[in-house]
Structures are given as C-alpha cells and as structure tokens.
Amino acid sequence: MTEAEWLACEDPATMLDCFDPGPVRNLLTSSGHERRLLLFCVACCRATQFNEPDFSGSILTATERYLDGAGEAEEAIRSGRRYDSDLCPALRISQHFEFCRDRQPTSVFTCAISVARLAGWSFGRGSRDQIRGGDKIERGMREQTDLLRDIFGNPFHPIAFSPEWRTSTAIAIAKQMYESRDFSAMPILADALQDAGCDNDDILNHCRDANGVHVRGCWVVDLVLGKE
Secondary structure, eight states, X not given: OOHHHHHHOOOHHHHHGGGOOSSSOOTTOOGGGHHHHHHHHHHHHHHOSSOOOHHHHHHHHHHHHHHTTOTTXXXXXXXXXXXXXXXXXXXXXXXXXXXXHTTOSOOHHHHXXXXXXXXXXXXXXXXXXXXXXXXXXXXXXXXXXXXXXXXXXXXXXXXXXXXXXOOHHHHHHHHHHHHHTOOTTHHHHHHHHHXXXXXXXXXXXXXXXXXXXXXXXXXXXXXXXXXX
C-alpha cells in the first residue's frame, strides 16, 4: 500500500492488511500496534447501530480498562463467551482473549478483521428483522477507514512530537476527552498545542478538521498523553 492509497482507501480490510503479522511483514507492521488494533475493534463496535444486550458494552469497557493497565479486566472481557450470538461484534474481542488464554493460534490482526467485517454488516441492519442494504454496509466500512486513520494517523509520515508541547493544559484537555470519549474539544487542544509552540500542520489540522472522527486511540491525543 502506498501513502496515497492509505489516505484515500475506503476498505478497512485493505488497510488492516498492512498489519498482518504473517511471514511477509511490510513497513507498517510493528509490535506496538496491538493496543491500537484493539481500540479500533472497540470503536467499530461502539459505532455499530445494531446493538446487542448490555454485555456488549461491558466487554468494550473492560477492554479499554485492560488496555489502560487494569489486568483484572481480562476476565470480564472473556466473560462474554457465555453468550451465544453470532451477531455481536464485541464477542469477537471476547473470543480473542479466550483463545489467547487457551494458547490457541490467534492474533489481534485476525480479531480486528473479524470485528470490522461483522460490525460493518451490523451497521447495515436497522433491527433484527430489517436489512437496510449494501449501501449502508459500505457506509459503515468507509467510517471504519476513518477510524483507522484517526487511530494510526499517516504511518508513511511519522510525527516528531516535542515534549515541550506536552503542557499541563494540553494534557488536561486530552485526558478529559480520553476519559469521557467526548472529543469535541479537539480544536481547543489544537490551540493549547499551538500556544506551546507546536507548528506541525498534520497535528493542528487533525485537531481542527470539522469533519474529523475521533475515538480513544486518536493518534494526537495519544501523543499528548504519552501513550504507546
């Protein structure tokens, strides 16, 4: 995949292929992508318009806690396995952790592909009995590519983030958005970063894009908070 293709791609599976941990590893693959791929899974599930019962939200919240270092959350993630629903993309996350515990061959890449496909299909459903059609599914897939670009940025153009830009104000704004999952203050974060001396157009434009999509794992917020 080229940089132009990454920026224009509307197929999440094609973009996710960049993180395939198979024998042929390309330039985008690195061991630090597991967290981001799981946050992509969570974002896909949260964006799905066809929701399963409350256990789905419990799996997603537990996954986020696990990725923030709450190791005990792993059991809560796996608990979803007691439910039998092929329609719920969140269960794919639960199954991934179950497979890892049982030392079965699995990878977060495989999990992300499965979640993206199921969530894209679920996006096209209005209810259990109403299918909206392929156009809705394609829309869901396009939104997933926006999520990938928000989480991974432009892997072909790495950003050198200066520690001087990580002021107490910028950190406070980023932390509040991360914890609340409300990213409406992204333009304010841009102002705080610019006040701190940030002159990187990629960072500032990402924060100020009126049509931008932001979720936990947003590459700019992660940089401010110092998350891997």
